[in-house]
Amino acid sequence: MSDVHAHSVAFVRTETLPELPPPAAETGVLKWIRENLFATVPNAILTIVSIYVVYAILSGVLPWIFNGVWDASSLAECREILNGTSGACFAVLAERWPQLIFGLSYPADSYWRPALAFFLLFFAAAPVMFFDLPRKLLLFTAIYPFIAYWLIWGGTIMVPLVALVGFVAGYLVYQRLVTNSFAAGFFGGVAAAFVVWYIGGLLIPDDASDTAMLTAVPSRDLGGFMLNLMLGVTCVSLSIPIGIVLALGRQSSMPLIKWICVVFIEFIRGVPLITLLFVASVMLAYFFPPESTVDLFLRVVIMITMFSAAYIAEVIRGGLAALPKGQYEAADSLGLDYAQAMRLIILPQALKISIPGIVNIAVGLFKDTVLVSVISMFDILGFIRGPLLSSTEWNGVYWELLGFAALLFFVTCYGISQYSQWLERRLATDHR
Amino acid sequence: MKRTVFFGALTVAGMAASMASAATLDDVKARGSLNCGVTTGLVGFASPDANGVWTGFDVGVCRAVAAAIFGDPTAVEFVPTTGKTRFTALASGEIDVLARNTTWTFSRDVDLKFEFTGINYYDGQGFMVPRELGVSSAKDLDGATVCIQTGTTTELNLADFFRSNNISYEPVPIETNAEAQQQYLAGACDVYTTDASGLAATRASFENPGDHVLLPEIISKEPLGPLVRHGDSDWGDIVRWTLNALIAAEELGVTSANVADMAAAPTDNPEVNRLLGTEGELGAMLGLEANWAANAIAAGGNYGELFEKNIGENTPIGLARGLNAQWTDGGLIYSPPFR
Numbered sequence: 001m002s003d004v005h006a007h008s009v010a011f012v013r014t015e016t017l018p019e020l021p022p023p024a025a026e027t028g029v030l031k032w033i034r035e036n037l038f039a040t041v042p043n044a045i046l047t048i049v050s051i052y053v054v055y056a057i058l059s060g061v062l063p064w065i066f067n068g069v070w071d072a073s074s075l076a077e078c079r080e081i082l083n084g085t086s087g088a089c090f091a092v093l094a095e096r097w098p099q100l101i102f103g104l105s106y107p108a109d110s111y112w113r114p115a116l117a118f119f120l121l122f123f124a125a126a127p128v129m130f131f132d133l134p135r136k137l138l139l140f141t142a143i144y145p146f147i148a149y150w151l152i153w154g155g156t157i158m159v160p161l162v163a164l165v166g167f168v169a170g171y172l173v174y175q176r177l178v179t180n181s182f183a184a185g186f187f188g189g190v191a192a193a194f195v196v197w198y199i200g201g202l203l204i205p206d207d208a209s210d211t212a213m214l215t216a217v218p219s220r221d222l223g224g225f226m227l228n229l230m231l232g233v234t235c236v237s238l239s240i241p242i243g244i245v246l247a248l249g250r251q252s253s254m255p256l257i258k259w260i261c262v263v264f265i266e267f268i269r270g271v272p273l274i275t276l277l278f279v280a281s282v283m284l285a286y287f288f289p290p291e292s293t294v295d296l297f298l299r300v301v302i303m304i305t306m307f308s309a310a311y312i313a314e315v316i317r318g319g320l321a322a323l324p325k326g327q328y329e330a331a332d333s334l335g336l337d338y339a340q341a342m343r344l345i346i347l348p349q350a351l352k353i354s355i356p357g358i359v360n361i362a363v364g365l366f367k368d369t370v371l372v373s374v375i376s377m378f379d380i381l382g383f384i385r386g387p388l389l390s391s392t393e394w395n396g397v398y399w400e401l402l403g404f405a406a407l408l409f410f411v412t413c414y415g416i417s418q419y420s421q422w423l424e425r426r427l428a429t430d431h432r
Numbered sequence: 433m434k435r436t437v438f439f440g441a442l443t444v445a446g447m448a449a450s451m452a453s454a455a456t457l458d459d460v461k462a463r464g465s466l467n468c469g470v471t472t473g474l475v476g477f478a479s480p481d482a483n484g485v486w487t488g489f490d491v492g493v494c495r496a497v498a499a500a501i502f503g504d505p506t507a508v509e510f511v512p513t514t515g516k517t518r519f520t521a522l523a524s525g526e527i528d529v530l531a532r533n534t535t536w537t538f539s540r541d542v543d544l545k546f547e548f549t550g551i552n553y554y555d556g557q558g559f560m561v562p563r564e565l566g567v568s569s570a571k572d573l574d575g576a577t578v579c580i581q582t583g584t585t586t587e588l589n590l591a592d593f594f595r596s597n598n599i600s601y602e603p604v605p606i607e608t609n610a611e612a613q614q615q616y617l618a619g620a621c622d623v624y625t626t627d628a629s630g631l632a633a634t635r636a637s638f639e640n641p642g643d644h645v646l647l648p649e650i651i652s653k654e655p656l657g658p659l660v661r662h663g664d665s666d667w668g669d670i671v672r673w674t675l676n677a678l679i680a681a682e683e684l685g686v687t688s689a690n691v692a693d694m695a696a697a698p699t700d701n702p703e704v705n706r707l708l709g710t711e712g713e714l715g716a717m718l719g720l721e722a723n724w725a726a727n728a729i730a731a732g733g734n735y736g737e738l739f740e741k742n743i744g745e746n747t748p749i750g751l752a753r754g755l756n757a758q759w760t761d762g763g764l765i766y767s768p769p770f771r
Contacts, residue, residue: 076748079639095482105484220511282520376472376512386512387480389610390473392748396637398614 070094074393092394093404103223104378114226117151155216162200166193219297223378225408232366235304243312268310274371276303281375308365315357319350352427359420363413380405456528456667465507468494469527472512475633476743477533486510489742490531493658496728500674505731519544529671531658545662549672552657554755554764556650557589558628563643570649574599579612579621586626589652627654636748670718677725679767681734683758688733695726707770
């Protein structure tokens with residue numbers, strides 16, 4: 001073939017062909033469909049079956065949703081309007097949404113207070129969650145719990161003020177004494193806080209709440225999704241620091257501290273949350289005289305916090321165990337003391353490893369807050385299953401209500417999980 | 433020695449506690465409101481409306497007691513209780529009276545140390561079946577699947593009934609009434625059994641109530657009534673006679689509409705006069721105002737009015753008076769005389 005030259009053939013194309021579009025089956029949507037949906041015969045069958053299933057579900061659900069009745073005063077009226085056709089009775093949401101969100105007996109003219117507290121929550125949480133923001137914003141985070149308490153429970157402003165002053169006094173004493181020894185600072189701070197609270201308690205007149213700017217709302221009147229959010233936020237934010245302390249305590253070389261932490265963690269992990277809640281609501285009521293019981297909300301917060309702190313401690317212990325021993329030794333060789341080593345070297349790495357686990361527990365804990373309905377607190381699920389489904393007007397409405405509750409929980413939990421993924425990307429310092 | 437002192441202190445504390453709970457009326461008056469335990473929701477008996485105001489037949493009893501003490505039917509703090517927390521709430525003093533369609537049984541009265549102060553509803557366990565099943569008697573239910581709430585007396589009654597009639601059944605255990613409705617409508621069981629009042633309420637919420645029938649057999653006695661703690665008979669008396677006042681009022685023809693007129697001046701009927709406080713000192717004997725019963729009746733009406741308004745035949749639940757008619761009409765509702 002070596003004697004074949006350009007001049008020995010009849011025709012030689014001298015310019016390149018114009019580019020043709022690729023074959024229709026090899027481009028764009030068609031290619032994607034062919035490669036992803038109909039690549040092989042089993043694949044194609046699966047696709048067709050899936051399309052049919054999706055169609056079957058949507059053809060049932062969508063008319064049900066779009067045909068929904070939003071304006072009726074009872075289920076019977078809904079059925080009358082629908083007149084035999086398929087359709088949801090969203091009127092129950094339209095009529096009862098304030099109760100689903102704020103609970104059964106929260107005063108209606110005060111709905112703006114928890115709403116404002118919820119709005120401010122974003123500002124308080126932002127500097128903690130997004131650490132690129134200026135650090136000065138943390139000051140607002142520090143006073144947010146007191147503002148939120150005052151907004152939601154109302155009553156005299158003196159109570160949160162005294163609590164705040166107590167914390168500040170404790171912190172000042174701690175700072176003064178901690179240079180000598182940590183124990184002196186810690187116990188001095190606690191003592192100072194209690195002295196301030198005790199004196200403050202004496203100063204607040206008994207009837208201060210009657211004339212307060214915001215009407216006092218007892219804990220029993222809290223409910224709805226607000227209660228779930230309050231329990232979730234309070235317990236998660238309390239249980240992370242407690243969990244860290246427990247995890248470190250479990251690794252401590254001091255036997256007393258180590259065994260206290262081990263016993264606490266193992267006991268709490270060995271008991272179902274629902275049992276702890278029953279103890280909180282039923283047993284503690286026996287132990288305290290009727291007039292001086294601890295507030296029910298507080299009891300539940302303590303129990304859920306203990307529960308989740310034990311789990312978070314184990315997650316963080318996993319993070320601590322994952323660190324190479326060299327990190328601990330490096331910290332020692334730099335001459336750092338225990339607190340410094342933990343704060344500057346060990347915990348930042350261990351916590352980063354633990355993020356998925358902690359978020360997992362936080363999401364689970366948030367959903368576990370619906371368990372309070374078994375001790376007759378009307379969180380959103382308890383309210384739906386109890387009073388709402390047993391009202392004469394709405395007895396028999398299930399999908400609409402439970403779907404609404406599921407939607408609220410999904411939005412919140414999906415938000416938390418998206419945040420954690422962002423956090424992992426943001427903290428990724430390894431090079432992959 | 434130290435131990436003796438410790439036990440002594442415990443005893444004193446215990447005595448103080450029992451003394452504190454001995455005067456429930458004083459506690460209630462000092463608090464300014466009655467703590468009344470109700471269900472977390474049962475159609476017709478207790479449920480909150482769109483404004484969060486509790487209404488219902490049991491709620492009416494609470495409001496009447498509050499009205500008898502304070503003259504104000506709204507001076508009640510309703511404490512929702514579940515089947516599991518109700519007795520603890522009462523025993524621990526969290527609530528003053530439990531009006532939560534609770535069956536009066538021997539062990540609850542004697543062993544749990546409560547005092548039932550009367551019966552405001554005579555209930556019994558019944559059966560509901562789809563009409564298309566063509567069953568007219570519970571004895572035809574051989575081999576049926578039965579939806580039954582676990583952990584209740586209804587479960588035990590059901591086993592007794594089927595065993596004594598020598599027929600078999602297959603139980604489908606369910607947790608709540610709401611779940612039971614769904615299971616029953618979905619056809620997971622042929623029969624749903626619970627208290628007859630609950631069955632009526634459940635049936636009323638169905639899309640086509642006419643497709644379901646309640647069988648005539650009532651297989652158990654479920655006398656429901658308000659209860660208080662043992663150990664404070666004065667308080668028990670107030671609750672008992674408030675309920676009796678509502679019952680007597682119906683018998684004597686005192687209604688929420690005419691109670692104000694009848695209480696304004698003595699009438700021709702001396703028992704009405706004693707009841708409404710225009711004659712005699714019955715209120716003072718209870719430690720209440722003379723017009724205590726008039727207030728209780730004005731709160732929500734007499735027994736018959738409460739019944740008609742909340743669970744009677746003109747409501748969606750549509751219960752007939754049946755056993756709960758006055759004794760003069762052939763029922764069991766009967767109040768001792770006001771004398």
